[in-house]
Amino acid sequence: MCKPSKNRIYCPECRRSKMLFETETKANTFIKFNKDNIENGNKLRSYFCVCCGGWHITHSAYNNERDEIVNNIVCNHLKSTEKTNVRKILNRERVNIILKDVRTHRIVSQDELNMFLYNEYPDTPNNIIATVKREYMCELKNKS
Numbered sequence: 001m002c003k004p005s006k007n008r009i010y011c012p013e014c015r016r017s018k019m020l021f022e023t024e025t026k027a028n029t030f031i032k033f034n035k036d037n038i039e040n041g042n043k044l045r046s047y048f049c050v051c052c053g054g055w056h057i058t059h060s061a062y063n064n065e066r067d068e069i070v071n072n073i074v075c076n077h078l079k080s081t082e083k084t085n086v087r088k089i090l091n092r093e094r095v096n097i098i099l100k101d102v103r104t105h106r107i108v109s110q111d112e113l114n115m116f117l118y119n120e121y122p123d124t125p126n127n128i129i130a131t132v133k134r135e136y137m138c139e140l141k142n143k144s
């Protein structure tokens, strides 16, 4: 679990040292596991700090409705980019695994490749299959 002393930094916005978390998930996990040991722990919430480019936690309620709205917009935006990045990494990983398989089967033509993918990876999303085809055909061309 994160140690409060370790990820403390000086926040220019708050004009004091605060814990900084890379993601909202990390901040919320910290709250979840530490709220019982912190005074008024159940009042803790995470928020995005534009100054530090990361997440802090606080006991205080939002100063006004506008702050809350801005924070929610930032939250949702960051959550969606985090998800997109994770999805990109996973897709890349799947492409690599299939490419490795294709190479071990020493496939030498587009038809053979199509048939192989059709038989071996019937449930794989089209965009992944398309990337595999594009990259493998490129490899073949470069070899010949």
Ligand SMILES: [Zn+2]
Pocket (backbone or CB within 6 Å): 011, 012, 013, 014, 018, 049, 050, 051, 052, 053, 056
């Ligand atoms: Zn800050």
